[in-house]
Amino acid sequence: MLITPLICIPLLGAAVTLIFYKEKNIQQWISSITIAVHLFYAFAIFNMVQVQNILVEYLGGWAAPVGITLVVDKLSALMVIMTSIVMLAVNIYSRLATDAKLESQGYFPVVLALLAGLSGTFVTGDLFNLYVWFEVILMSSFVLLSVKGSREQLEGGIKYVALNLFSSVIFLCAAGLIYGLFGTLNLADLSVKVAENIEDPRVHTFALMLWIAFAIKAAIFPFYSWLPSSYHTPPIAVGAIFAGLLTKVGIYSMIRVFLFVFNPLPDWIYTLLIVISLITMVSGVLGAYVQTDFRRILAFSSVSQVGFMMLGISLRTDWALAATILFIFHHAFVKSGLFITAGICEYAYGTFDIRKLGGVLEKDVFISIIFFMLGLCLVGVPFSSGFLVKILLIKAAIETSSWVSTGVIIMVSFMTLLYTVKIWTEVFWNALPDEEELKAEKIKEREMSSMMYIPAAILLLAGIIIGLNSNYFAEYGREAAKNIYYKSDYINSVLDTSKYKKDYNFLEAK
Amino acid sequence: MRSIVLISITRLMMPLLLMVSIFLLLRGHDAPGGGFIGGLMASAAFCLYGLAFGFQRIKSVLHTDPRVVLGVGLLTSLCSGFLAYVIGKPFLTAIWLDEIFSGMINIHVGTPLFFDIGVYLVVVGMVTGIVIAHAED
Numbered sequence: 111m112l113i114t115p116l117i118c119i120p121l122l123g124a125a126v127t128l129i130f131y132k133e134k135n136i137q138q139w140i141s142s143i144t145i146a147v148h149l150f151y152a153f154a155i156f157n158m159v160q161v162q163n164i165l166v167e168y169l170g171g172w173a174a175p176v177g178i179t180l181v182v183d184k185l186s187a188l189m190v191i192m193t194s195i196v197m198l199a200v201n202i203y204s205r206l207a208t209d210a211k212l213e214s215q216g217y218f219p220v221v222l223a224l225l226a227g228l229s230g231t232f233v234t235g236d237l238f239n240l241y242v243w244f245e246v247i248l249m250s251s252f253v254l255l256s257v258k259g260s261r262e263q264l265e266g267g268i269k270y271v272a273l274n275l276f277s278s279v280i281f282l283c284a285a286g287l288i289y290g291l292f293g294t295l296n297l298a299d300l301s302v303k304v305a306e307n308i309e310d311p312r313v314h315t316f317a318l319m320l321w322i323a324f325a326i327k328a329a330i331f332p333f334y335s336w337l338p339s340s341y342h343t344p345p346i347a348v349g350a351i352f353a354g355l356l357t358k359v360g361i362y363s364m365i366r367v368f369l370f371v372f373n374p375l376p377d378w379i380y381t382l383l384i385v386i387s388l389i390t391m392v393s394g395v396l397g398a399y400v401q402t403d404f405r406r407i408l409a410f411s412s413v414s415q416v417g418f419m420m421l422g423i424s425l426r427t428d429w430a431l432a433a434t435i436l437f438i439f440h441h442a443f444v445k446s447g448l449f450i451t452a453g454i455c456e457y458a459y460g461t462f463d464i465r466k467l468g469g470v471l472e473k474d475v476f477i478s479i480i481f482f483m484l485g486l487c488l489v490g491v492p493f494s495s496g497f498l499v500k501i502l503l504i505k506a507a508i509e510t511s512s513w514v515s516t517g518v519i520i521m522v523s524f525m526t527l528l529y530t531v532k533i534w535t536e537v538f539w540n541a542l543p544d545e546e547e548l549k550a551e552k553i554k555e556r557e558m559s560s561m562m563y564i565p566a567a568i569l570l571l572a573g574i575i576i577g578l579n580s581n582y583f584a585e586y587g588r589e590a591a592k593n594i595y596y597k598s599d600y601i602n603s604v605l606d607t608s609k610y611k612k613d614y615n616f617l618e619a620k
Numbered sequence: 621m622r623s624i625v626l627i628s629i630t631r632l633m634m635p636l637l638l639m640v641s642i643f644l645l646l647r648g649h650d651a652p653g654g655g656f657i658g659g660l661m662a663s664a665a666f667c668l669y670g671l672a673f674g675f676q677r678i679k680s681v682l683h684t685d686p687r688v689v690l691g692v693g694l695l696t697s698l699c700s701g702f703l704a705y706v707i708g709k710p711f712l713t714a715i716w717l718d719e720i721f722s723g724m725i726n727i728h729v730g731t732p733l734f735f736d737i738g739v740y741l742v743v744v745g746m747v748t749g750i751v752i753a754h755a756e757d
Contacts (some may be wrong), residue, residue: 114701114711122698128691170704170712216687 113167113180116190116229117157119148124222125553128269137218138205139561144222145201148229149194152187154231157292159187164239164593164603166235174235174604175296181235181274181604184590185435188205189232189362194444196354197225203450204347206562207457212345215257224250224351230457231359238287240363244281244327248274248573250357254348255340266340273336277326280336284319291316299603301371301597308374317372318379321364328360329421333392338397341409342462346453349405353412354446361419369423370594383424389520395525398531404452407443407529411488415441421515422503431594432587433499438496438578439583444487447569451481453539454566464533467616468542478538480566485530487573490523497577502584630672637665645668645740646733653704665749675755678748686749693741698705700734 123144158165169178171489182190204217227246257266290296291312292303308311317407322333329337341352394414401407415437422434445492452476455470456462461572471478483494490496500523507516576583591602630663641661648654670678682689716730 118698118701118711121694125691125694125698128687128694131685131687131691169708171710219687219691349657 112183113155113165113168113233115151116148116233117226118224119151119212120144120222120229122225124219124226127215127219127222131216131219132511134213137213138366141218141222142198142201142205145194145198145225148225149191149198152190152194155181155182155505156187156191159184164600166603166606170619175294175299179296179604180237181298181600182233183593183600184586185362185365185593186232187359188435188439188586188590190229192358192439192472193225193228193232193355194445196351196442197221197394198352199446199450200347200350200566201567203350203453203562203565206559207347209345209347212347214256215387217254217257217347220250220253221351223252228355232362234299237288237300237367241278241281241285244278244359247356247359251352254345254351256347260343260454263343268345269336270340272545273326273333273371278322280319280326281323284316284323284418287319297366297371298597298601299375300604302601306521308372313372314379315462316377317368317375320372321368321383322548324360324364324368324530326360328357328358328416328420329387329413331393332415333414334394335388337413338406338409341412342403342405346405346449346456350446350449350453352441353408353449357412358442361416361423361434361438363431364420364423364529365431365594369426369431370600372599373595374426380424380426384421384512384515387417387420387424388515389417390414390420391518391522395522395529402463402465404455404464404537405449405466407464407533408448408452411447411526411529412441414526415445415488417498417522418503418519420488421519422506425506425510425512427510428588428591428595429502429509431591432584433502433506435590436495436502436576436583436587437499440487440499440573441506443569443572444484445494447484447573448481448488448565450566450569451477451484453560454562457562458556460556464536465604467537468540469538471538476560476563477566480570481538482534483570484573485534487570487577489527489530493577495573498577498580498584502587523555580604626672630668633703634665634669637668638662641665641740645736648736649732651677655739656743658736659740660747662744662750663747666744667751670748670751670755675752678752682748686712686745686752687741688745689741690745690749693738693743693745695738696741697735700731700738703731703734 123140125141127137130140139324155165159404163183165182168182172178201221203324209217224247227243227250227581230243230246231240234243250269255270256263267376285295288300292300294300294303304313326333326336337357340351346353368465391414394410397412398407398410400592401410419434419437419441422430422437439617452462455467458474458477459467459469487494487496490500500519504519505512507519630738641658643658644653644661645655645658646653648658664679669681672703679685679733701712703715707715709715712735714730716728717725717732718728
């Protein structure tokens with residue numbers, strides 16, 4: 111019933127921080143409080159979803175399929191909590207490693223607007239409303255990306271915006287065509303109407319248009335060039351949000367629209383998607399291995415991890431989708447955590463170039479341990495969060511007799527280990543290359559406050575909790591996945607109050 | 621460069637443009653118009669003022685920073701949505717005065733108007749903020 115506060119709390123915070131635009135301290139406190147309240151509310155919603163399964167709210171009292179519907183199911187609840195936790199950790203980090211120019215240019219209101227946009231994306235039940243939230247995210251992330259206005263930042267920012275606007279155009283065209291054909295944009299209503307016309311080639315075209323729009327957002331194989339060129343330019347407080355949350359929006363929308371509404375499409379489409387996701391995995395991992403900038407390695411690693419998520423979508427079984435959902439959840443924490451560790455190394459030792467870093471293990475044991483554990487989670491060592499999601503994915507690949515993808519998953523996991531070990535040895539294990547040379551380049555070391563470990567530790571803790579409670583999370587992921595594949599619960603709850611009330615169980619016969 | 625023609629025209633046009641923008645704002649909701657287009661019209665008026673007298677003086681005409689206008693607008697819109705919660709309806713449900721006090725008040729005024737005023741302020745704050753920032757560079 112009460113879903114709108116998830117969107118309104120951050121917007122309210124954004125409005126108040128804008129009014130106090132001169133007082134940096136007040137802005138910091140307001141943004142921290144706002145995000146904490148949002149997290150608390152997200153947990154409340156999460157608990158309600160355990161009981162009621164699906165929550166529905168009709169904005170302005172206009173019942174579906176006429177008005178905008180907000181829907182929270184198990185998947186959305188998990189995504190909202192993920193967003194909130196990552197935002198909270200980054201907020202704590204940004205308080206400590208402050209960047210005066212960034213903050214005077216409106217970092218806090220824009221981050222809160224981004225939080226509103228992300229929450230809106232995850233709870234909306236309407237295709238056009240999804241588009242609107244995409245635009246909110248795009249605009250606020252563009253501001254964050256280019257706020258310092260250096261040459262490198264603008265280059266990354268323009269690539270990011272150009273490709274994402276292209277994706278928006280495709281999305282908008284597809285939404286218009288869908289509205290023209292079916293006369294509705296409500297996802298539940300749409301999935302009923304699409305299911306009746308699933309053989310229509312026009313429907314396949316629309317589905318693929320939407321897939322391309324989301325693939326650009328998610329940085330999947332032919333469209334990922336914007337990601338490595340923009341992720342390493344902004345300050346870490348922005349980069350960590352981007353790495354943790356932005357590509358997830360594309361994957362989430364694919365699950366929500368491509369799998370939930372347009373299912374089942376002809377088999378060749380899914381085979382094609384499997385091939386594309388395998389290419390994404392391999393090319394991302396190769397790109398990561400040749401890079402020498404800490405953040406660029408992590409950016410390319412994001413590409414390969416998105417490939418894993420896409421593979422889970424293309425395999426089309428309950429367990430594969432559960433793996434994707436948990437992969438999104440685990441990767442947001444781990445990758446943001448790794449970005450923050452990179453930020454701490456840069457803050458303390460003055461550079462992101464792993465060739466010029468070294469001996470961190472001797473100087474700073476805590477951050478080394480945090481990186482080590484996060485690295486283990488990323489690679490997927492047993493009892494870590496990465497292990498759970500990869501084992502679920504491998505299980506799904508074996509069950510669908512997709513032997514090539516099984517092999518590629520295992521191979522790419524080993525290669526993930528390679529570049530993680532590369533960072534570990536260059537930055538933490540080996541001694542500094544040559545101190546004289548570094549002095550010549552004026553790389554300065556800075557004192558850091560020990561509070562800076564807290565955000566990385568929070569994210570690591572989230573990863574560990576997932577790893578230790580694998581049974582619970584696997585079961586939860588499976589239930590969330592079932593809500594996507596067996597649509598009748600969702601459809602019945604959304605269209606409950608309208609004249610469309612029918613029995614939608616016939617959809618379950620796949 | 622100050623142009624005497626532009627200054628004189630601006631003095632004439634400013635009140636007119638602002639009045640039209642408020643007309644558009646009030647006419648909206650059920651007829652063409654509304655907060656967004658009204659706000660754009662008002663920002664056009666402020667930009668004209670900036671062209672004639674210098675962009676930094678827009679702030680003195682607004683009596684505050686554009687960011688505050690933006691924030692207040694956002695707050696107004698959100699509060700108009702929250703009013704529906706008070707009477708136990710879903711967020712953003714329209715509450716009309718003439719429906720609540722039927723017979724006593726005959727003006728068709730309600731929360732959508734406040735929502736539109738919020739949008740109006742957001743647009744004015746956003747556009748003038750962007751224009752001033754560009755003029756500074």
